[in-house]
Amino acid sequence: MSRKLPNCGISSLRIGAMSSARGALMTIAIPFAFGMMPAQGAERSGESIAKEVCAACHKTGEKGAPVIGDKDAWAKRKAQGLSKLSQHALEGIRNMPSHGGNAGLSSTDLERAITYMVNQSGGRWTEPVNKAVPGKARTGAQLVKAKCGDCHLTGANGAPKIGDRDAWVNRVSGGLDKVIASGIHGRGAMPPRGGMADITDAEMRAAVVYMFTESTAPKKK
Numbered sequence: 665m666s667r668k669l670p671n672c673g674i675s676s677l678r679i680g681a682m683s684s685a686r687g688a689l690m691t692i693a694i695p696f697a698f699g700m701m702p703a704q705g706a707e708r709s710g711e712s713i714a715k716e717v718c719a720a721c722h723k724t725g726e727k728g729a730p731v732i733g734d735k736d737a738w739a740k741r742k743a744q745g746l747s748k749l750s751q752h753a754l755e756g757i758r759n760m761p762s763h764g765g766n767a768g769l770s771s772t773d774l775e776r777a778i779t780y781m782v783n784q785s786g787g788r789w790t791e792p793v794n795k796a797v798p799g800k801a802r803t804g805a806q807l808v809k810a811k812c813g814d815c816h817l818t819g820a821n822g823a824p825k826i827g828d829r830d831a832w833v834n835r836v837s838g839g840l841d842k843v844i845a846s847g848i849h850g851r852g853a854m855p856p857r858g859g860m861a862d863i864t865d866a867e868m869r870a871a872v873v874y875m876f877t878e879s880t881a882p883k884k885k
């Protein structure tokens with residue numbers, strides 16, 4: 665089963681010259697911002713939103729809605745990836761009303777509800793974290809301190825070392841999304857999600873961007 669990455673707006677970020685690497689990183693900060701609308705009231709889980717709002721149609725299959733738990737019905741939908749699905753849920757598609765009929769839901773709310781429904785239907789997605797809510801998503805620096813640094817500070821088992829500019833520029837030359845994906849799925853001696861089961865895809869991105877930036881930024885003394 666192929667697992668699609670949420671929040672992957674940029675498909676191939678190519679980095680030719682090292683000098684353009686930082687500029688390229690600046691541009692990826694923009695798609696990042698998508699989905700980070702201001703929080704509307706308290707944080708709600710995908711499960712509670714899906715049960716309160718989406719289930720009205722998605723529990724019964726009303727008007728042809730893919731039923732929560734129906735793996736086949738969701739397999740094709742899921743293959744479009746979270747950003748496409750959430751765009752459809754935001755804008756509405758055929759008999760699916762915009763925002764699931766509830767204008768108060770933010771795009772993050774929708775993404776969470778979708779992730780919940782997908783996961784109830786054979787998927788294994790990570791519920792997106794609302795960055796607008798402090799204390800939820802961890803920063804790249806925090807994650808690296810908590811875990812990634814165990815290997816990436818020392819270069820254990822061939823991990824690209826933080827500060828090793830060439831190693832990181834090489835890795836990222838095929839596109840940032842690619843290295844983030846291998847961080848999520850694991851690669852060689854690198855465990856899936858760096859060994860942190862609860863790290864979200866967005867946090868993974870932040871940690872990778874942090875290590876890359878630390879390795880390629882001019883040294884400040």
Ligand code: HEC
Pocket residue numbers: 713714717718719720721722726727728729730741744748749750752753757758759760761763764765769774777778
């Ligand atoms: C009034 C009924 C109704 C409600 C309420 C509703 N949906 Fe839907 N939804 C549909 C129908 C019908 C479809 C199938 C549309 C189609 O593909 O023709 C659908 C399809 C979808 C899809 C698949 C879109 C795609 O591109 O294949 C997603 C994702 C989705 N709904 C998310 C949600 C979320 C999240 C909520 C709650 C916040 C929600 N829906 C609430 C009726 C509803």
Ligand code: HEC
Pocket residue numbers: 807808811812813814815816820821822823824835842843844846847851852853854855857858859860863868871872
């Ligand atoms: C147990 C040691 C270990 C930990 C912990 C670890 N890594 Fe790694 N990481 C590695 C090794 C080893 C490689 C090189 C794998 C290879 O290319 O064979 C690697 C490679 C990577 C790559 C490059 C992937 C590629 O496609 O070239 C990224 C990105 C990465 N790690 C991110 C992270 C992040 C983010 C964390 C923390 C959340 C983390 N790693 C934690 C050992 C680790």
